[in-house]
Amino acid sequence: MLARLGGSRAAVQRTVTAQPRWRYAALSSSKDGRRGDDGAGQHKTPIVNLLWELRDAVRREREVGAVRKSESKTLAEDDDSLEPQTPISTEVLYEFSKDASLKDKYLNPWHRIRVGNVIEDLDALAGNVAFQHCSANHQDMSSTMLVTASVDRITMLHRASLEDDVKLSGCVSWVGTSSMEIKMQALSSWSQEPFLEALFTFVARDRVTGRARRINPLKPETPAEKAAFEAGRKRADHRKQMRKQHKDAKFYRSYLEDVLASELKDSDEAITIEQAANALYNNAKPRLFMPAIALKNAVRLSETRLSNTFIMQPQERNTAGRIFGGFLVRRAYELAFATAYVFGGAVPRFSEVDEVVFRTPVDVGDLVHFESCVLFTSKTLHANPSIHVEILASVVNPEATNTHVSNSFNFTFEVPPGSQPLSTVLPETRDEALNIATRFYGDVAQKIEDETLLSEATRDGA
Structure with missing residues (x-):
């Protein structure tokens, strides 16, 4: 067609x-x-x-x-x-x-x-x-x-x-x-x-x-x-394998040095995602507790958040009568772009959507709250320093006084060469540290897969 x-x-x-x-x-x-x-x-x-x-x-x-x-x-x-x-x-x-x-x-x-x-x-x-x-x-x-x-x-x-x-x-x-x-x-x-x-x-x-x-x-x-x-x-x-083996998945401790902006002992040791989360949280604690003397070029994750809220209008419905998924992705992208722009201090360049999950449908008339945060920054995952932004979309029901997450989005932006150095993002809770470690592991695994495929293609073409 x-x-x-x-x-x-x-x-x-x-x-x-x-x-x-x-x-x-x-x-x-x-x-x-x-x-x-x-x-x-x-x-x-x-x-x-x-x-x-x-x-x-x-x-x-x-x-x-x-x-x-x-x-x-x-x-x-x-x-x-x-x-x-x-x-x-x-x-x-x-x-x-x-x-x-x-x-x-x-x-x-x-x-x-x-x-x-x-x-x-x-x-x-x-x-x-x-x-x-x-x-x-x-x-x-x-x-x-x-x-x-x-x-x-x-x-x-x-x-x-x-x-x-x-x-x-x-x-x-x-x-x-x-x-x-x-x-x-x-x-x-x-x-x-x-x-x-x-x-x-x-x-x-x-x-x-x-x-x-x-x-x-x-x-x-x-x-x-x-x-x-x-x-x-x-x-x-x-x-399927990743879902089954998620807790047991491992990567080298040295990868964390990129996210922590500091060197680690035993960097060649393979660690689980949970161990990586503990390392992230333990590394952040002194900087969180002693910001005046330890918070150097680092920000708390909560300080990176932006948000907006929309009533889902009939004009945004799809052919099934519910809110068009593409509209939700576009709204999330625009908030992620603004988040990376404010965080990096320069117009960011879109690199990739890492993952979008549609958990529950969104209906006309729903009140949807989009909230963003910078999960981590990296110097090694992409050609230029990168900012990794997570967006959670939640349907809010004021009458029932409840809310539930309907969609999650993960975006990566690169900052142009010559931009100011990116700050390190510090998790304030163990849950935040686990979220960062999980997403970072996914990006590391994707980078390794990309490099493997490129190597195989080069070898086959030789």
Whole structure:
């Protein structure tokens, strides 16, 4: 599927294996596209509007051609209906070179692309990819909902310019029983190398019971598709293993010197996350208790916090009538950016989204409180000194006087060369120390994995 957004028109091309056809949908960048049912998406970015229009068109086509099943059977019970699907790439083209109005919608104050808007678009595109995979062969999706379970990683490889056209693409890379991994990329028109890569995990749920629903298996055919499927399987197995072995996971004590900004004895010793948390807390105590003489270029974690609170408006709903996950990620990104900016004293450069977890859905009318903090800074995990920001989104219910965390987000920003030295962040409680150690371990493990993959790729290419 290919969608173009630019000028006064968006051309949409979608190929269906059984009955090839061309379909076009007109959309002006200065006028929101409208869906025929509930108007979801009308107040989003032009790309989100277009993608949801396309999804609605596909849904209606599937409903017309669906073979009605017996009322006694469900998708979860009728495995014969789950035909394996080949990976199909869905693409969206931003024609910034032709459309000044579209370009203005994605412009940030530093004349670069608004990363938060692109992340919001990525979530919408991933939703389209998931829906297309699960609704293939006129599959009836009326009783199934697809939701974003997590964003495992979004990495900015280099900064994009609004002088170039940009293409977003997404494809299912791996499928389990009721979940799927979708690999996303963003490329500038002048390069075949992506400037942004992302991994989204979607899950299928029964609309009534909320239980897991089986989805179509994936049938990779080309060597590239098979390699992507194998990589996705390894990532899924790795996540399961990490959850099981979390308490026993170990890394070298020397890594902590980066976070503590001080040397440690027995730095070549392997320690657990809990031991690392104890080392962080014990290192922070004298500086917390004697700030006048010990607090050198260090700040308490509580001093890094920023927050904001929003009423979730109907205009932010998705096609299921709940608050669009991409909107929540964009709000979290903007708060994380501001937090890194205030902390680092210079305009930060977005590096990556380390992890986003959607724990519970957010509904229209909910009062959502976003709170940020800097977990730690690092000199070694990235090319430039980096700031690692955590955002927790909580749904607040004043009538019931309770609150619960609905989403968690982790972002990494780099400060430009020549910026002032970053302060060390000190945990004030053991829970804060454990949170820092856990997130730091995840980033260290990711860095080691990246270096291993690069080494293997270099060796295979030699």
